[in-house]
Amino acid sequence: MITIMDNTETTEKTKSCDFRMTRQRRVILAELDSPGQHPTADEVYSRVRKVLPNISLGTVYRNLEILSQTGMVKKLHIGSEQRRYEKNQKRHYHAHCVMCGRVSDIPSDPFGDIDKTARENSRFDITGHELVFEGLCPKCNDDNQ
Ligand SMILES: [Zn+2]
């Protein structure tokens, strides 16, 4: 079990309450399966609808919320855009294109020392950190030249 680093919105609450793996949740998880993608709820919705034509956007939102509370899905807050989701996986960082909004994974070892420093300097019980690199993606960078 991977620990959720950004635990501001993941509470222990769901660990005790009964979580059922419904068909809807299974389909949503399957849509989030391809690594490197960080779809918004709207994007998840349009993909899931191909499998479950009757599902509503509200249901997708609610299930994404529940799945992120269980730790199976990670909710990303990047820039001021819509929330993005990804299946929880090995810790990695993100690069955010300030031009087109694209979000890419940066496979990188966690900077574990940052947590230690933060813990020492804040007296917080630090459980993790979020780090987003901003810049231009290769495509936007090419367009600029
Ligand atoms: Zn871009």
Ligand SMILES: [Zn+2]
């Ligand atoms: Zn990612």
